[in-house]
Amino acid sequence: ALVSMRQLLDHAAEHSYGLPAFNVNNLEQMRAIMEAADQVNAPVIVQASAGARKYAGAPFLRHLILAAVEEFPHIPVVMHQDHGASPDVCQRSIQLGFSSVMMDGSLLEDGKTPSSYEYNVNATRTVVNFSHACGVSVEGEIGVLGNLETGEAGEEDGVGAVGKLSHDQMLTSVEDAVRFVKDTGVDALAIAVGTSHGAYKFTRPPTGDVLRIDRIKEIHQALPNTHIVMHGSSSVPQEWLKVINEYGGNIGETYGVPVEEIVEGIKHGVRKVNIDTDLRLASTGAIRKFMAENPAEFDPRKYLAKTVEAMKQICIDRYLAFGCEGQA
Ligand code: G3H
Ligand code: 13P
Ligand code: NA
Ligand code: ZN
Numbered sequence: 001a002l003v004s005m006r007q008l009l010d011h012a013a014e015h016s017y018g019l020p021a022f023n024v025n026n027l028e029q030m031r032a033i034m035e036a037a038d039q040v041n042a043p044v045i046v047q048a049s050a051g052a053r054k055y056a057g058a059p060f061l062r063h064l065i066l067a068a069v070e071e072f073p074h075i076p077v078v079m080h081q082d083h084g085a086s087p088d089v090c091q092r093s094i095q096l097g098f099s100s101v102m103m104d105g106s107l108l109e110d111g112k113t114p115s116s117y118e119y120n121v122n123a124t125r126t127v128v129n130f131s132h133a134c135g136v137s138v139e140g141e142i143g144v145l146g147n148l149e150t151g152e153a154g155e156e157d158g159v160g161a162v163g164k165l166s167h168d169q170m171l172t173s174v175e176d177a178v179r180f181v182k183d184t185g186v187d188a189l190a191i192a193v194g195t196s197h198g199a200y201k202f203t204r205p206p207t208g209d210v211l212r213i214d215r216i217k218e219i220h221q222a223l224p225n226t227h228i229v230m231h232g233s234s235s236v237p238q239e240w241l242k243v244i245n246e247y248g249g250n251i252g253e254t255y256g257v258p259v260e261e262i263v264e265g266i267k268h269g270v271r272k273v274n275i276d277t278d279l280r281l282a283s284t285g286a287i288r289k290f291m292a293e294n295p296a297e298f299d300p301r302k303y304l305a306k307t308v309e310a311m312k313q314i315c316i317d318r319y320l321a322f323g324c325e326g327q328a
Contacts, residue, residue, distance in 0.1 A: 001069060001073065001076055001077070002065075002066075002069050002077055002078075002079060002097075002099055003043075003076045003077065003078055003099060004078065004099045004100060004135060004136065004137045005045065005078045005080055005099065005100035005137035005139070005187060005188065005272075006100075006137040006187045006188075007076070008043050008045065008076060008078055009137075009187065009188055009227040009271045009272060010227075011043070011327065012227075012271045012327070013227060013269075013271055015323075015327060016266075016267075016323065017266065017322055017323030017324055017327060018262070018263075018265070018266035018270050018271050018272070018273050018322040018323065018324075019042075019043060019045050019271060019272055019273065019322065019324060020045070020273050020274075020275050020315070020318040020319065020322060020324075021045035021046070021047050021078075021080060021082075021229075021272050021273065021274050021275065022045070022046055022047070022275050022276070022279060022315065023046075023047055023048070023049055023052065023082060023274070023275070023276035023279070024046045024047065024048060024052065024061065024064065024065070025048075025051075025052040025055050025056055025061075026055075026056060026064075027064060028283070028304050028307050028308045028311065029279055029283075029311060030046070030064050030065070030067075030068055031308050031312075032279070032307075032308045032309075032310075032311035032312040032314075032315055033046060033068075033311075033312075033315050034068045034071065034072050034075065035308070035312050036312045036313075036315030036316045036319060037072070037075050037315070037319065037324075037328065038072055038075060039316060040316060040319045040320060040324065040325045040326070041075075041325065041326050041327070041328045042075075042319040042324035042325060042326075042327060042328055043075065043076045043077075043078075043324065043327055043328045044068075044075055044076065044077045044078065044328075045077075045078040045080055045100075045272060046065055046068070046077065046078070046079060046080065047080040047081065047082040047102075047274070048061045048065075048079075048080075048081060048082060048098075049082040049083055049276075050083065050085065050089070050111075052082075058092075058093075058096055059096075062079075062096050062097055062098075065077065065079045066097075074328065075328050076328060078099055078100050078137075079097065079098045079099050079100065080098065080099070080100040080101070080102065080139075081093035081098045081100070081101040081102060082102055082274070083102055083104045083111070084101055084102055084103050084104060084127070085104065085107070085109050085110075085111050086103075086109050086123065087103065087123055087126045087127050087130075090102075090103055090127045090130075090131065090138075091127075091130060094130070094131060094134060094136050098136065099135075099136060099137070100136060100137040100138070100139070100187075101127065101131060101136060101137075101138055101139070102138070102139040102140070102141070102190070103123055103124045103126075103127040103128075103138060103139070103140055104140075104141050104190075105119060105120035105121070105122075105123035105124045105140065105141070106120055106141040106142060106143060106144050106190075106192075107144070107160075107161060111160075112160070112161055112162040113161070113162075114144050114161055114165065114169055117176070117179075117180075120140075120141075120142065120180070121180065121183045121184055124138070124140040124180075124184040124186060125183065125184045125185070127140075128140075128184055128185045128186060132185075137187040137188065138186050138187050138188075139186060139187065139188040139189070139190060139229055139272070140180065140184055140186035140188075140189060140190065141189070141190035141191075141192075141229075141231070142172050142176050142177055142180040142189065142190075142191060142192075143169065143170065143171065143172030143173075143176070143191050143192030143193075144161050144165055144169045144170055144192055145160055145161070145170070145192050145195060145196045145197060145231055145232050146160075146161065146165040146169070146170040146192070146194075146196055147170075147194065147196055147201065147202070147210065148167060148170055148171060148194045148209070148210050148212070149203075149209075149210050150203075151164040151165050151166070151167075151170070152164070152165075152196070152200075153165055153196060154196035154197040154198045154200070154201075154232065160196065160197050160198075169192075170192050170194070171192060171193065171194070171212060171215060172191040172192045172193065172215065172219065174215075174218050174219055174222050177189060177191060177219045177222065177223060177226075178222050178223060181223055181226050186226075187227065188226070188227040188228070188229050188271065188272055189219075189223070189226050189227065189228055189229060190228075190229040190230070190231050191215070191216070191219060191228060191229070191230075193211065193212040193213065193215050193216055193230070194206070194210050194211045194212050195211065195230060195231060195232035195233060195257055196232045197231065197232045197276075197277070198232075198277055199234070199236055199251065199254055199256075199277050199280075199281065200252075200254045201232060201234075201236065201254065201255065201256050201257065202254070202255040202256070203253070203254070203255070204255060205255050205258070206255060206257070206258070206261070211257065211261055213261055213264050213265055213268075216228060216230075216265045216268050216269065216270060217268040219269070220268045220269030223269075224269070226269070227269070227271040227272065228265070228268075228269045228270045228271060228272075229270070229271070229272040229273075229274065230257075230262065230265055230270050230272070230273050230274065231274045232257070232274065233256075233257050233262055233273045233274050233275055234256045234257065234275050234276065234277035234278040234281075235256040235257055235258060235259050235262075235278055236254055236255055236256025236257075236277065236278065236281065237256075237278060237281065237282070237314070240278075240281045240282050240284075240285040240310075241254070241281065241285075243285035243286075243288065243289055244281065244284055244285045244288055246289075247285070247288035247289050247291075247292045248288055248292065249284065249285075249288055251281075256277070256278070259317075259318070259321050262321070262322070263321060263322065266322055266323065273318070273322065275314075275318065278314050278318075279311045279314060279315075282307070282310035282311050282313070282314050283307040283310060283311055285310065286303075286306040286307045286309065286310035286311075287303050287304075287306065287307055289306070290302070290303045290306045291303060
């Protein structure tokens, strides 16, 4: 059944687990996520970005998610809009049937320029007002994602700020988090603790100074009833980087957010964990390997089936690690 995010996150908080929120752009990702959830009996959050809507078209995405609900009626599914750049975008998604929206007012409508606190509150409060009027949950974001050491916001062509950011912008303060929740009434709060979008998060395995799980604990202490969201939470599996590079790819040395660190966050109020890059890496690795090993094959179903298998394993691993098994 299609459910609101609030319902799932309240359940997750009550039972001390966290939910991966996987980005979805195509049939193969949708199948991987649902087959994995079905296998371990986990609830599902699928999210569509502006890029996904551009790629697949909003009606196709909507029906892909509705198809998942139809095929797996026993699994609760949240249809979430990721990184809405304005209240208008969120409103259109609600009209399309999304049960949850993110208003990302940490950046201006260009999705690149960090905004003022007042701008963020106004945009987010507006979205909370019209969303709650129709039973739709809202995620807001305070702080700007970026690498605390280099000041880089992440991949150049992806979602995120452009140019160098200050340490303060990239690390959400307890004070701002408390004020923002009070001023907006969001259901879930995305915070910045050193993660960033894409594959290039950390130049070495992250230590406590660049991945500030301690800040999550402080924010959770101050806001025990707020569901915390971690963006940029792909773990960037080294084994998939190896497969990609072994079969003709070229991805430089890079590290993601270790699953153990996410699990530590889940012990301290993290309820939604955004993952996109890991499924992209697994998918790319699986295709490269299959193509190299089967040069005469030309049925797309053959190599796309390999991507489903690879992504499904990542989904199962995250559902199990985050404590979702049997929670559907
Ligand atoms: O927020 C970032 C997600 O990874 C979505 O990325 O805009 O390329 O679909 P995208
Ligand atoms: P990753 O790039 O780490 O997968 O993050 C995805 C994300 O935060 C989507 O909103
Ligand atoms: Na989101
Ligand atoms: Zn994100």
